[in-house]
Amino acid sequence: MQSTPKSGENFWLWFLKIASGILILFILAIHLTVNHFTAPNGLLSHREVVAYFQNPLVLFMEGLFLLLLVIHSLLGLRGIILDLNPPESTRRLIDIIFLVVGTIVSLYGWWLLFAVRSLTS
């Protein structure tokens, strides 16, 4: 037992996980309402989806939603991996991989949002 605490997970990361979780719940509520209740049969055709994204508010909301989901899922996965007590070096590697993956996925998602938005037919 080392008496010096291991760094790597502290209050701020945990708080980010909790906060992103709560925000996801809010946005998910809107997302679900819009997808399954407002649109009569849900957003089921390409045309409908593209139309939906013309609203800048929607664009912002979905972009934020994506970011929060990526943060929450990667922090959660990281927590699960930490439960397996990986060596310090592995943990650092995972931190880097997750940072890279998170960035790429977020950029790809945002690019997708704008790409779809511009596909007006």
Next chain:
Amino acid sequence: MSKPHAIVIGAGFTGTAIAHDLALRGFDVTVVERGPIASGTSGRTHGLLHSGGRYAVKDQESAIECIEENVILRKIVPEVIEPNGGLFVAITEDDLAYKETFIKGCEDCGIPVDEITPQEALRLEPNLNPKLLAALIVPDGTFDPLRLALSFAATAKKNGAVFHLFTEVVDMLLDGQGNVTGVKVWDRTNNTRYDIHSDIVVNATGAWVGQITKMAHAHVPISPTPGIMVAYDRRLVNRAINRLNRPSDGDIVLPQRRLAVVGTTSFSIDDVDYVPIDRQQVELMLQRGAELIPAIRQAKERGVYMATRPLIGASGPGRSISRTFKAYDHKDLDNVDGLVTITGGKATTCRAMAEKTVDIVCGKLGLNIPCTTAEVPLASYRAFYD
């Protein structure tokens, strides 16, 4: 001369205290114990750190040992002791009549004793029987049985002693003349058997000493005398509560963490390894305990256990046998060299028992090394697992 090697059989209070003393005096120490630490009588003790008051009238030798050791243990191992003192409480006129004899006995033995009013006693211990007639304060205390033994063991280990737990002595190693030169053991953790040689073997197996001495064709006079204890699920008192009278059944109530423990009885048995619980005695503890602390009747039984005292001497009524201890050199007793047996005594006096035993060991080996255990603070019980 290289370090003398001593084997200690038994890791109860006496065995661990002897290991600690031997290690301090420069011995190579090997402790063999057939179970875990303090799994016999030691673990199952009531946990009363005696002021000596209990024996101050009929057994003053034990009483004086107790008060001396009480002071020393408080100093060297404070982290396993609740040093809250004890009350001797008179409930009946008969109890009250015993008061002067008791105070006289305490004064004879050097035990500080103070009388307080029943009102004051009730302020200190609101759960006392409100009908109490008198209350005396003595420096009793309570201790955690396992951790007391662990503290001695941890300190011994720090000073080089080696502990073989779950390792049972199955026979003695004897030289041609019938003298003990070591032990044959069975390690129950991996089912292996091997020999350990030594300059001296110390038999500190308490109520089980007879099983060991038999292997060496030696003997000691002892009477295994069990008593029952019942734990209730509420901490009803903060100090040791004793009935102010001659020692009898169920006349002590002690706090232990969140519990109150009532004890005890005294009877004879044949098989020391398994003492079944007698529900009548459980009932008796409740009845007698409630005379001191009526709220025990509202508490729930949490645990019941038996502990077997190793009393010195041939069979007799348990309460009449002295609680003092005795160390035997089997050279003198049975003309068997290399074996020393210690038995009798109380948990409170375990350090003194060790001192006396190691004095004999040193004497036998022609060593003149003074005992320092009365001054050396013990290591944390947690260090045993380092």
Next chain:
Amino acid sequence: MKADKHNSKGFWDWFNPAGRDAGGWAFILNRLSALGLAFYLYLHLFVLGKLAQGPDAFDQFVAAAKSPLYTVGELLVIAAALYHGLNGVRLVLNSFNIGVPRQKQMFYTALLLTVIGTIIFAARMFTAS
């Protein structure tokens, strides 16, 4: 008295229900739903890539997704998300030391709401179109 082999199955013990109380089940379900949802999230993003490939690719996919198998899968995601979210609320409250002595009741509530919510969604999805 020393030994070094840790007496556990590590990873598998997370999901071992033996001797578990309500809170243990809450944990097992939370962890399973977490892993499931994380997998779904990245799969979902990949599938949505079809949006950028134009109307045909996407509409073809949506047509394929009308099969009952997809619906059941979607329902599973909804149930997992409901449970993970509702239990998440419980964990957030507990983490600020709110309602810890009633954590079991909170778990049962989360479970009940998940079941009700899933049934409502199932009814809508199977009766729709």
Next chain:
Amino acid sequence: MWKITYRIRRQKGDEASHYDTFQVEVDPEEYVLDGIEKIWAFEDRSLTFRHACHHSTCGACGMRVNGVEKLTCITKIKDVTQDGGTLTVDPLRNFPVVSDLVVDLGPLYRKMEAVHAPPVHPLSMTPWEGEDIRPPKEVPTPPEGGEYIRLPDCLECGICISACPVAASDPDYLGPAPLAAIQIQGLEGHPELLALADSQQGVWRCHSAFECSAVCPSSVDPGWRIMDLRRQVTARRLKTIIG
């Protein structure tokens, strides 16, 4: 008297573990540990198990009875089986097995030492639990002055660690009893405890299964204490940004 079957997990040295069964006659009022001791005394002397005080003040006899962590010295046989029934006894989880039912509690003791868990403390420091018990309002003082000293509730029995799913995969996680010991001491004036609580092996690793509180034999309620510790750390950390 009841006739019951004990099914006991055995393991010596490096060999694989297996179960041995023993038929025993017991008084249903007896405790599970009494039955194990009886098996050792009359059936199989090679059986190893930890025990000392036999009344739940030492914490030595923690085992799993029918899969659930129990102090066997206070678990009545009649509460966990019936006449003719079977009792399965396993060693604690998440500790190294020394032999049979004996585990090495060393890792726990070292963690308790690392968080300076006090071996004795004043009566007024008696922890209050959940929302039920508060510390005594008037703490009686002995005539010599000072305060009554008592042993803490936590027996360091390892039962909470055995039940914890996170401890199952991470031996370095501080775990319920040590985190509870931090909470009982409080963070005020203990920066080293704050650092340990707010670290990778600290409170954030808890995934709120509350199994520790479900099995704790001594009402320590570690799950509640870990949550309270989180609240305390959260308050402190948020205060630093508010100023």
